[in-house]
Amino acid sequence: MPVAKSHARAPRWRRRPEVRPQQILEAAFRVFGTRGLHQATLDDVARAAGITKGTIYLYFPSKADLFTAMLKARVNGIMPPVEVSTGGPGAVTTRDRLCTLGRRLYRFFCSPAYLAMYRTLISEAPQFPRATAHFYREGILQANQRLAEVIQRGIAAGEFRKVDPIIAARAFVGMFQIFAVSQGLLGGQRLYPIPEAKIVRIVTEIFLGGLLASRAGTSRRGPARGLR
Amino acid sequence: MPVAKSHARAPRWRRRPEVRPQQILEAAFRVFGTRGLHQATLDDVARAAGITKGTIYLYFPSKADLFTAMLKARVNGIMPPVEVSTGGPGAVTTRDRLCTLGRRLYRFFCSPAYLAMYRTLISEAPQFPRATAHFYREGILQANQRLAEVIQRGIAAGEFRKVDPIIAARAFVGMFQIFAVSQGLLGGQRLYPIPEAKIVRIVTEIFLGGLLASRAGTSRRGPARGLR
DNA sequence: TCTTATTAACTGACTGGTCAGATACTTGGA
DNA sequence: TCCAAGTATCTGACCAGTCAGTTAATAAGA
Known part of the structure; x- marks a missing residue:
């Protein structure tokens, strides 16, 4: 059943450069906190943040950096x-x-x-x-x-x-x-x-x-x- | 310089079925304890025990089982x-x-x-x-x-x-x-x-x-x- | 139309687990 | 006591799966 097109449907995603970092940090906290740093994959984090893995790399250079940034944000x-x-x-x-x-x-x-x-x-x-x-x-x-x-x-x-x-x-x-x-x-x-x-x-x-x-x-x- | 052969040189390895499990458990404790379960590889554990990875699987069915056995031994x-x-x-x-x-x-x-x-x-x-x-x-x-x-x-x-x-x-x-x-x-x-x-x-x-x-x-x- | 945030497919490195073969040791016959 | 056949133990190369990190293509927004 195809979606009725040209029906002003919501876009598949939105550009949100202002809120992404925070969003990612929050997801990282949840995911790292429950599964542990090494058990959790970046795909997990991305999914929890409602984005995809590549986006994470636009804001954080590596998994380790994301982790330490998360720590810093949670002092x-x-x-x-x-x-x-x-x-x-x-x-x-x-x-x-x-x-x-x-x-x-x-x-x-x-x-x-x-x-x-x-x-x-x-x-x-x-x-x-x-x-x-x-x-x-x-x-x-x-x-x-x-x-x-x-x-x-x-x-x-x-x-x-x-x-x-x-x-x-x-x-x-x-x-x-x-x-x-x-x-x-x-x-x-x-x-x-x-x-x-x-x-x-x-x-x-x-x-x-x-x-x-x-x-x-x-x-x-x-x-x-x-x-x- | 080749080793003089037929000189009763030490064997490359020895059969030690009685001590292996203990040996592996001890190495597992050291390695898992310092690097963490997921960071540590079974090759690390094997090296610490002076054997190779395959040998571990003769005594423990999986990495997780080795870990829990180690825990049990360290109660x-x-x-x-x-x-x-x-x-x-x-x-x-x-x-x-x-x-x-x-x-x-x-x-x-x-x-x-x-x-x-x-x-x-x-x-x-x-x-x-x-x-x-x-x-x-x-x-x-x-x-x-x-x-x-x-x-x-x-x-x-x-x-x-x-x-x-x-x-x-x-x-x-x-x-x-x-x-x-x-x-x-x-x-x-x-x-x-x-x-x-x-x-x-x-x-x-x-x-x-x-x-x-x-x-x-x-x-x-x-x-x-x-x-x- | 242009810029750029985002995706999704891709790569390469790594590692848990497997297994065929090599090697130490044992046993039994001479 | 020696040696050959047999067995238990161990090795190391290999495979399949996973995942961090990359990038070409796409779509949102101005």
């Missing part, structure tokens, strides 16, 4: 926005702020977009040291810095004891991340599932307990016996 | 042995035990063998759900269980407050892991390095502080305001 996708809202609604303690932050962090880490990004980064890091370094500096360290500022404020207010806030912040992130990664990537078949609320509660309790200043000193004299 | 490579030495040298508290354990954990996570395994697992998990599930159950959950027993003992002894030991154990692991992975894989160029001693000390302090029973209650009434 902010690896870490959730941690608002260091200076003011806040008055009487909110850093403690409370960390609680909500914890839940938000965990949810973010469980999102498919984050997990895809994490997987991609871990997989390809050795092959793209420069892009990885950029991502690490601009994305990860940056976000960690923001979280550290929240903790720093708690220390300054006397709520928390003195601790290197950078290290504490990363430790906090690490606790949530291991649950998200374990369940999202490894236990994808819901092996040993643990409810979100339980994870968030326990992790936050541990962290706060370890940081609160109320106890005289967590360790009697430094890192306790056995740590040499 | 114990993902987690360090946590001796739950019941007796111990008398007056060792669970607290002290966790301190040494923490350092040991962190060192283990920083080892190239562990990092390679972690990377491999994260990368290929979606493609090999069955092998991943096996690995998760037999390796990860198992090791976590052993660590949880150490914590459980601390709770039973009244040293620690009541906490789900499985979750606490994984949180403990997560804190060390994020530092090892960040520095080993992402910050491979020694971006923002942190000395081992500092990491181990601070992480262990936070964890112990969050677990010790001394304070009346970490949270006033459950997970505190803001956690809803």
